[in-house]
Amino acid sequence: MATRLEGKVAIITGAASGIGAASAGLFAAEGAKVGICDLPGTGIDSVVEEITAAGGEALGMPADVSDPDQVEAFVAAVAQRFGRIDVLFSNAGIGGKGTAEEMDLIEFNRVLAVNLAGGFLCAKYAIPHMREAGGGSIIFTASELALVGSRRNLAYTASKAGLIGMARSMALDHGPDNIRVNVLCPGAVDTPMLRRSIDMHDDSAAYEQMIVCEITLGRIGHTDEIARTALFLASDDSSFMTGATIVADGGATAQ
Numbered sequence: 001m002a003t004r005l006e007g008k009v010a011i012i013t014g015a016a017s018g019i020g021a022a023s024a025g026l027f028a029a030e031g032a033k034v035g036i037c038d039l040p041g042t043g044i045d046s047v048v049e050e051i052t053a054a055g056g057e058a059l060g061m062p063a064d065v066s067d068p069d070q071v072e073a074f075v076a077a078v079a080q081r082f083g084r085i086d087v088l089f090s091n092a093g094i095g096g097k098g099t100a101e102e103m104d105l106i107e108f109n110r111v112l113a114v115n116l117a118g119g120f121l122c123a124k125y126a127i128p129h130m131r132e133a134g135g136g137s138i139i140f141t142a143s144e145l146a147l148v149g150s151r152r153n154l155a156y157t158a159s160k161a162g163l164i165g166m167a168r169s170m171a172l173d174h175g176p177d178n179i180r181v182n183v184l185c186p187g188a189v190d191t192p193m194l195r196r197s198i199d200m201h202d203d204s205a206a207y208e209q210m211i212v213c214e215i216t217l218g219r220i221g222h223t224d225e226i227a228r229t230a231l232f233l234a235s236d237d238s239s240f241m242t243g244a245t246i247v248a249d250g251g252a253t254a255q
């Protein structure tokens, strides 16, 4: 039995799919009790069922991370059910394509509301519980695109770059509470989000090949590879890390 998160309670957002679902399963397998959320109708219950069937403990709730009332209720429900909160993996995210000319303000604000303000809200409501527990670990899923520019992708890149600045400031504010705050920047990872982005292109096979060519390791990443990086940041293995940005992109931004 793996025990790297034994005795801890972890919140994971955007956990019905992709990186969030893989991380929920891994964190539970490592001994954490997990509170997971996603948008209504996205299948959070089946992730709870899988975790429970494997012998873990999970609470699933529909919640939109951009809505303060829903985030507050979700965090409170997890704390009430499991008695504490040690880890927040703020992972929910959406894409948003377009140049400044093409994109309207409503769409721009929606991407920022989910990807950036969503992280702020989750942290805002989780931090008091972490302080009470004697400390904690907050992880924001950003992207390799937080570190480089990306064509027709300005709202997404702005939101993900914003997470890095926000995490550094949060790390300074809450270091004295023993709350660590770090950012995980995945590269291309095989999830429904990546598949949607590939399928938007007329020649999707050629576009996928282009992505692979830009990755030093010559392949797209797997969700469990990102989940294991998140586990490192969630666990005491990273106990001297805060305000840091970890990149797991197969070397895409090395060139």
Ligand SMILES: NC(=O)c1ccc[n+]([C@@H]2O[C@H](COP(=O)([O-])OP(=O)(O)OC[C@H]3O[C@@H](n4cnc5c(N)ncnc54)[C@H](O)[C@@H]3O)[C@@H](O)[C@H]2O)c1
Binding pocket: 013, 014, 015, 016, 017, 018, 019, 020, 037, 038, 039, 042, 063, 064, 065, 066, 091, 092, 093, 094, 114, 118, 141, 142, 143, 144, 185, 186, 187, 188, 189, 190, 191, 192, 193, 194
């Ligand atoms: N897949 C990649 O290549 C890649 C690369 C870099 C960063 N990321 C980031 O990783 C994170 C996870 O993405 P993924 O690839 O697993 O995608 P995914 O689409 O499989 O999963 C994202 C989940 O977030 C949920 N979500 C969206 N808006 C939400 C909201 N307002 N409230 C709650 N949940 C919401 C979705 O319903 C979905 O289940 C995202 O932040 C994404 O930007 C992904």
